[in-house]
Amino acid sequence: MSSEAKAFLTRWYAYMENPTPEVLDDLVAEDAGISSPAFYKPKYSKAYVISILNAVNEGFEDFVYKKEWIDGRDIILEFETRIGDVNLKGIDRITVDENAQMKHIEVLIRPLNGLIALAEHVKATLAKAAA
Numbered sequence: 001m002s003s004e005a006k007a008f009l010t011r012w013y014a015y016m017e018n019p020t021p022e023v024l025d026d027l028v029a030e031d032a033g034i035s036s037p038a039f040y041k042p043k044y045s046k047a048y049v050i051s052i053l054n055a056v057n058e059g060f061e062d063f064v065y066k067k068e069w070i071d072g073r074d075i076i077l078e079f080e081t082r083i084g085d086v087n088l089k090g091i092d093r094i095t096v097d098e099n100a101q102m103k104h105i106e107v108l109i110r111p112l113n114g115l116i117a118l119a120e121h122v123k124a125t126l127a128k129a130a131a
Helices: 003-017 021-027 046-059 112-130
Strands: 028-035 061-071 074-083 086-096 102-110
Touching (some): 003 061, 003 074, 003 086, 021 028, 021 046, 028 046, 046 112, 086 112, 102 112
Antiparallel strands (some): 061 074, 074 086
16 A cells, blocks of 8 residues: 555545545545546546535435555545435545545446435535535
8 A cells, every 4th residue: 555545545534434625625636536427427626526525425324434445546445325215335446646635536336226316416415505
């Protein structure tokens, strides 16, 4: 495990325990990107990545990481959670940069009804924030 991955994970796990905007802002690189399960192409914008991660975290209940795999600055975190009464399982594939910040996150979700529940929640949360 690289020192950057180790430093990032320490702060990431602390953020997931107590999600605050200030901590997330420090975790995400300026040129960060996100590959969402709802869109084919990744989107690159720190503000967009932060808005999606905040919206996702608002919807998750009983979130827990089950396993982790680390190779240099590449991290895979397997999680289980639910949105309302829909259980879902997923993987966060995170690449960190030389500053121990998130350069890219790719999220994979299953089953389909879990992905749909997550997408609907994120859409509603972002619409509410824009209003």
